[in-house]
Amino acid sequence: MTPSTSTFSARLNQTAKLVEATLEALLADNARHGEAARPARLMAAMRHAALGGGKRLRPFLTIEAARLFGSEGQGALRAGSAVELLHCYSLVHDDLPSMDDDDLRRGRPTVHRAYDEATAILAGDALQTLAFEVLASPETDADPALRSDLVLGLARASGLGGMVGGQMLDLSAEGRYGSVAMDEAEIRRLQMMKTGAILTFSVEAGAILGRADASARRSVVEYGRALGAAFQVADDILDREASAEALGKRTGKDREKGKATLVDLLGLEGAKRECGRLVEQADAALAGFGEKAQILREAVRFVVEREV
């Protein structure tokens, strides 16, 4: 481990603790929430889904991108936590019996295993809603134009043309709705929608909060796209190489389901070269930011070198 990696990990872990505390507050029993009390079972399932684990990479990206533009403090932490809530909802629904049918997530029972299917569906639904509530709340930023921009960005990244659409394509790729042979461009599109769009928005949200000008925002989005693509290729490599124990979830699932990944099309070495190319692309997008963007350069390296 190089000294730089060690510093990066420390900063990532430190941010994860702040995110955990923010999520804990948002999902606290005594949180204000209109007049109605919150049903205990649903609340417990949402807490199971959102608390106690994860690298919190998405909020980290929001917070560091905001810092690049001089924005520090609660706003980025809340916006990043909203993206994390959205991400957690997607994991809960993806794990359901009718989708990927997973029993383990981060080494713990998935929500439908710890509770039941109906509760898991509702917990995911309410986590999605809470993500938008947090972004639209004045506590996130005093400027309503900025809040609307955040809501719109998260919605576009996570709906039909983004994350949920990508999950639909992913289920189709298993052949459950008829035989599908995807080429490289189609796999890339699926991955950009399913995971890339939210990762890209995580970074863009920081630029929005930091009131970046149009050109700087475009550069940051370009960085986010390269990072998102690198994340997914690295995920495919991990799925092929790592053990279930290290990942805290089943591995080799894609192969089991006969689903083509970039590793199949490019080979293991080819996929690793692709990761290297994407890291360079991410660096290039940050060229104009100099030393200030060092942590984001390290983030994309962390993403491709991670072991879980």
Place this chain on the structure above:
Amino acid sequence: MTPSTSTFSARLNQTAKLVEATLEALLADNARHGEAARPARLMAAMRHAALGGGKRLRPFLTIEAARLFGSEGQGALRAGSAVELLHCYSLVHDDLPSMDDDDLRRGRPTVHRAYDEATAILAGDALQTLAFEVLASPETDADPALRSDLVLGLARASGLGGMVGGQMLDLSAEGRYGSVAMDEAEIRRLQMMKTGAILTFSVEAGAILGRADASARRSVVEYGRALGAAFQVADDILDREASAEALGKRTGKDREKGKATLVDLLGLEGAKRECGRLVEQADAALAGFGEKAQILREAVRFVVEREV
């Protein structure tokens, strides 16, 4: 049928056509949606869920409440359609096998019957996302403060402390998580969360769009609460009295599941008196608006007198 009812029905039907056209445009294949194309199967399932039926009561309330404050045009139609998308998502998820396990909705196969369970879950998810996207979009209103207010209001009405929380309580009321005996106050709270909160927000959204002052907004919210409560008592009465054919869905479900309703606690005649009381309460809330609010007075009567 009184002449007034006939006029009201005509106006409701006319608005439903405008809403249908708006939803059709929002769910059109060629709609702009970032760079990514929309997966055809998911889009088809969302269209199945959202198009081709329903009284469109929620958008009607938004549009008529906005008109009360002099706001006409696209904004209320889009905001009302967003509430309808949210409502449609909740129906898709409520119908799922692990929830109410319904095969029919508005006389047609439910989404998980017409497609499959995974597709239905994703279609519901993406309909929720689209609702927030529409509200945050500048096309709904040029003022970002107003848009943020709409997003926040819909999120609060539909999440943990509102609709989704109410559905969780409703599942618990069936006894699936242990025996539950609900008293009248608990049933009212469940109903206020499950259906009342969104109906109330439908009306409040009109006040937001019409830039109503705080006092007028409170009056309209009070009207919405009475209407929401009346809607649910009327629903309980219908569930007991009407035929499956007329409703286009199964009836007597609550009794089947051993779930207590207000009809059980108050009796059929008591429930009908309660409806009458709620209509008066809705009228009283509108007292300050004079003749202009006549259509909203008729709306609450329509809600309690409807046959489907």
